[in-house]
Amino acid sequence: MQRRAAGVYVTVFLVIAAGAYSLIGVAQEPTVSVENPDQTLSNQGQKFNVDGRQYNVTSLSDGSAEVAWTNQSATYSAELGNNTTVEQDNTTFRLLIPNQSNPSQATLTEVQNLSEDTQTVNQGNVTYVVVNQSSNDTANKSLVPVDEYKQQQFGEPETQTLRQGNNFQYQNNSTTIANISAESVLLQWEAPKTTTTSLSSGETAELGPNNQTYVAHGQDGSVVLSSNVDAYNSQNAEIGEFNERIAGLWGVSILSFLAALLLAMFAFLPFKG
Template sequence: MQRRAAGIYVAVFLVIAAGAYSLIGVAQEPTVSVENPDKTLSNQGQKFSVDGRQYNVTSLSDGSAKVAWTNQSATHSAALQNNSTVERGNTTFRLLIPNQSNPNRATLREVQNLTNNTQTVQQGNQTYVVVNGSGGNKSLVPVEQYKRQQFGEPETRTLREGNNFRYQNNSTTIANISKESVTLQWTAPKTTTTSLSDGGRVQLGPNNKTFVAHSEGSKVLLSQNVKAYNEQQAEIRHFQERIAGLWGVSILSFIAAMLLAMLAYMPFKG
């Protein structure tokens, strides 16, 4: 009697396992489809515009793309730190800013370097150059005095806000002078590259419009209907959760059937 009941339960569990497995086999997973995309990127070198800003497709492969746009008059800036050196032609200058809370100027002072065979000594806070005199006598000359004797007065240049300044082959303007640095600004082209990947969100155009990217074969589709895309992705996740549940039912039911069968028909003594 017990074996007969066990057989019934085994059959029930096997039917449940088979039913769940059959549902897995016939279920069709939903897919994402983008209807009427705003932009279709189909080849490298393709150009398209968003609110007047022109983009160029610089790469397109494996369902991803890179697009770039160039701002022809982008603002660039650089900061020259106080006491740093600046090359002007073949001359090295040191940037000196007055120790004030709001300085209105800075100075470029020529750097005069001693030769390698020049002997110096330090006495207190002063550096001296050892100068060989007639008869083997030696004298100590303050280093700044020695430099003026050898090279003359160092060249100096005054910098003020609004002045033009040549920097790294760019014609710049001195935008600000603080006690820490001198800020330079200039305009030059600047290229910005944006990467697009399947399901990724990007902002394009001067108004930062949001697009969702979707790969379709060798193409990348751009759509502003992010809500519809998210809803389709949610349907796919829900489907996958249900399929995972069916797999769980099928596997557990089969295991339960096997355990019942083994326990019911296990030989016993007595």
């Protein structure tokens, strides 16, 4: 009698396992598709416009792309710190700012470097250059203050006065002195600047001057862009729910089969006595 009951339960569990497995076989996973995309990027070098800003497709492969746009008049800036050096026309200058709370100007002074074989000594907090003087086959040495020696060797150092609003050549750029403070001189200039944005399938990116959010999707060998991000996310949510249900059906099928197997094994165990 017990074996008959066990046989019934085994049959029930096998039917449940088979039913769950058959549902897995016939279920069709939903897919993500973008209807009426805002942009379709189909080849490298393609140009497209977003709210008046022109982009260029710089790369395109495997459902991802890179796009770039160039601002022809981007603003750049650089700060020159007090007592730092600046290269200009193959000459090194040192920037010196007056020790004032609100300086109106700064000075660039040519840096005059001594040669490597020049001998110097310090005496009484003053640096001297050791100068060899020959007279009647005898060599005499004299000490010359370093500033005086440089003036003898190089002449007066070249200087430039910097004032706010003046033009200044910096790293091959024609800049404007925007501000002078006690710590630094601020330079500004305009030049082209290219900004690159990566687009990967399923990820969002901000494009255009208004930073409009678009979702990218690889579709039919192209990358499409859609501003309807909510609809795209909704389709992905449906796929997530489908996968959860499939996982549940696998669980039911496997557990039911194991339950049937265990019942069959216990039913046919030999009795004692």
